[in-house]
Amino acid sequence: IKSRTVTLDSATGFAPSAATVLAALGPNTRMIVLSSPCNPTGRIWSAHELRALAEGLLNRPGAPVWVLSDEVYRELYYTPESPVSIAQLYPHALVANSLSKSNALTGLRLGWLLAPSHVMPAIVKVHQFITTAASTFSQVVAGEVFRTPGMLGAHRPHYAALRETLVQHLSAAGLDFVPPEGAFYCLVRLPEPFAADSIKTAYMLLDDFNVVFTPGKAFGAEGWLRLSWVSQPAVLAEGIARLGAALLR
Numbered sequence: 001i002k003s004r005t006v007t008l009d010s011a012t013g014f015a016p017s018a019a020t021v022l023a024a025l026g027p028n029t030r031m032i033v034l035s036s037p038c039n040p041t042g043r044i045w046s047a048h049e050l051r052a053l054a055e056g057l058l059n060r061p062g063a064p065v066w067v068l069s070d071e072v073y074r075e076l077y078y079t080p081e082s083p084v085s086i087a088q089l090y091p092h093a094l095v096a097n098s099l100s101k102s103n104a105l106t107g108l109r110l111g112w113l114l115a116p117s118h119v120m121p122a123i124v125k126v127h128q129f130i131t132t133a134a135s136t137f138s139q140v141v142a143g144e145v146f147r148t149p150g151m152l153g154a155h156r157p158h159y160a161a162l163r164e165t166l167v168q169h170l171s172a173a174g175l176d177f178v179p180p181e182g183a184f185y186c187l188v189r190l191p192e193p194f195a196a197d198s199i200k201t202a203y204m205l206l207d208d209f210n211v212v213f214t215p216g217k218a219f220g221a222e223g224w225l226r227l228s229w230v231s232q233p234a235v236l237a238e239g240i241a242r243l244g245a246a247l248l249r
Helices: 018-023 047-058 120-127 136-147 156-173 198-209 233-247
Strands: 031-035 066-070 093-098 111-114 185-189 224-228
Touching: 018 047, 156 185, 156 233, 198 224, 198 233, 224 233
Parallel strands: 031 066, 066 093
Antiparallel strands: 093 111, 185 224
């Protein structure tokens, strides 16, 4: 199976673009994988762009192109409206989700895949060879989450407050960044001369300033760093202060 990455435009803050994805399709394309809210950009595919993507795919001749939508951060959004799923607009869609991010239950290893009923037998056939089953404990916890109104989005206010802290301190430090619309990641643009090598810069920040970032090159975004802002506000503020001191000295 061959795959390739479609790079979004850093000049627009890596805004999701249906036109960019549709232009990258080839005659042998069989599936598109997208993430919304996205790691590492924190961007969300808008309903407008998803409709444009769905319309473009439906008007494409030949076999349908499936869309696998990674929506594990779906409950962690900071936009006025909750994210729209491609599955609401396009019939050939698969949706992956879990409780790992929405409820900070990574250790339960509990996720699921939504798909049209006619393709589910093939999915189950593959699934049975790569994993066994979710533990009883995980399923009991999940049942409680789904039965309790508001539980899925219960952590959103906490992350929204942390996001305000993030934006405030990054702006005060004079750093250029992509304001996150969802998830808990943020891309920070590296100034010169650091932009040429995000891996080297990430090691420098770790060794000299004791702060950890993921180099943008790992995501195909050289010249950027990914910041995870899941921490106490004071710790987050200190980390950003050290980042500013290192990059803007």
